[in-house]
Amino acid sequence: SHGAALMGILEGFPAHVPISENRINQILARRQGGYGRGVRMQMEYDQVRLISGIWRGKSSGAPIGLLIHNKSMHDAATVPPRTVPRPGHADLAGAWKYGFEDDFNPIIERASARETAMRVAIGAICQMLLAECQIEVVGHVRQIGSIQAPKLNLPTDELRRLIMQSPVYCADPITSERMVQLVDNAQKTGDTLGGSFEVITFNTPPGLGSHVHYESRLDARLALHLMSIPSVKAVEIGEGVKGSQQPGSQMHDAILVDSGTVVRGSNRAGGIEGGISNGQPIVVRAYLKPIPTLRQPLPSVDLATGVRTPAPYIRSDVMVVPAAAVVGEAVVAFVIAQALLEKFGSDTLPEIQEHLKFYRNKMKNRFPS
Numbered sequence: 022s023h024g025a026a027l028m029g030i031l032e033g034f035p036a037h038v039p040i041s042e043n044r045i046n047q048i049l050a051r052r053q054g055g056y057g058r059g060v061r062m063q064m065e066y067d068q069v070r071l072i073s074g075i076w077r078g079k080s081s082g083a084p085i086g087l088l089i090h091n092k093s094m095h096d097a098a099t100v101p102p103r104t105v106p107r108p109g110h111a112d113l114a115g116a117w118k119y120g121f122e123d124d125f126n127p128i129i130e131r132a133s134a135r136e137t138a139m140r141v142a143i144g145a146i147c148q149m150l151l152a153e154c155q156i157e158v159v160g161h162v163r164q165i166g167s168i169q170a171p172k173l174n175l176p177t178d179e180l181r182r183l184i185m186q187s188p189v190y191c192a193d194p195i196t197s198e199r200m201v202q203l204v205d206n207a208q209k210t211g212d213t214l215g216g217s218f219e220v221i222t223f224n225t226p227p228g229l230g231s232h233v234h235y236e237s238r239l240d241a242r243l244a245l246h247l248m249s250i251p252s253v254k255a256v257e258i259g260e261g262v263k264g265s266q267q268p269g270s271q272m273h274d275a276i277l278v279d280s281g282t283v284v285r286g287s288n289r290a291g292g293i294e295g296g297i298s299n300g301q302p303i304v305v306r307a308y309l310k311p312i313p314t315l316r317q318p319l320p321s322v323d324l325a326t327g328v329r330t331p332a333p334y335i336r337s338d339v340m341v342v343p344a345a346a347v348v349g350e351a352v353v354a355f356v357i358a359q360a361l362l363e364k365f366g367s368d369t370l371p372e373i374q375e376h377l378k379f380y381r382n383k384m385k386n387r388f389p390s
Contacts, residue, residue, distance in 0.1 A: 045145040
């Protein structure tokens with residue numbers, strides 16, 4: 022994660038999608054921001070370079086190459102060996118699996134969340150495609166520690182505005198202030214915090230994903246990508262957790278007809294049924310554990326000597342939930358864009374837009390009056 026650069030290749034992306042390098046960099050800056058980040062974020066200032074697949078500001082249909090240089094490079098020859106694993110990190114399990122008990126720096130480097138910078142850059146490109154299809158993906162912080170924001174039902178523009186104004190990327194101003202205070206208290210006591218974020222995909226057409234094979238299910242694909250974000254320990258689709266405690270009559274969404282169009286009485290399913298999008302907003306949540314690197318460390322063992330010793334403290338954050346929300350937004354955009362191209366084609370943007378427009382009109386006129 023701290024070599025010369027992060028590199029990415031986005032394959033199968035359609036031609037003629039307007040791509041803004043500046044917009045990608047703005048989203049990368051949001052990943053590095055958010056209240057509770059540590060000094061290590063001052064060591065990197067992420068700027069992406071698009072090195073292939075772009076012609077005169079638009080995608081060409083060729084693979085898109087991305088490059089993000091690392092300012093904080095590590096020279097393996099000068100890095101001291103690490104033999105004391107930190108509880109909650111990949112250190113111990115990775116050292117055992119790959120035989121690095123004498124120095125698990127290679128495990129630390131590969132397991133680092135630094136790699137999410139490239140996933141955010143790729144997700145930003147996917148969001149540009151989705152925006153051209155009138156699909157928006159918005160991520161925001163729902164919870165930090167024990168403080169949880171109320172459920173909000175806001176227009177997309179208003180939701181984005183409130184998120185951008187919050188230092189913790191929470192759309193509720195009062196809850197945002199309480200979250201900041203909680204982070205300050207954790208900073209003073211040398212502790213860390215976890216939390217949760219929510220990603221909503223608006224104006225998603227029905228029919229993305231499939232029930233035919235387990236790996237094609239849209240909810241399974243979303244869960245995979247969200248669970249792959251470092252620190253995420255649980256994923257929820259719609260009201261999955263609450264619904265597990267309710268009778269079916271109170272959980273499932275009624276199917277109704279309004280002006281010839283099929284509508285739903287609620288959206289507890291989170292926009293996905295049978296692994297397929299149903300036309301409702303897709304709502305997913307991810308839950309993060311507290312950062313395991315502690316200023317007041319937990320007990321550990323030196324793998325070189327077998328001697329008990331406190332876990333080391335490596336520069337770290339108090340919490341990363343706001344940054345994780347940006348990463349979550351990116352990986353959801355990637356999955357939705359991938360499913361969109363599977364359904365409506367992937368050669369050129371105009372073709373996709375034409376197919377999507379026809380499909381949406383067909384969905385609206387199921388029962389013409």
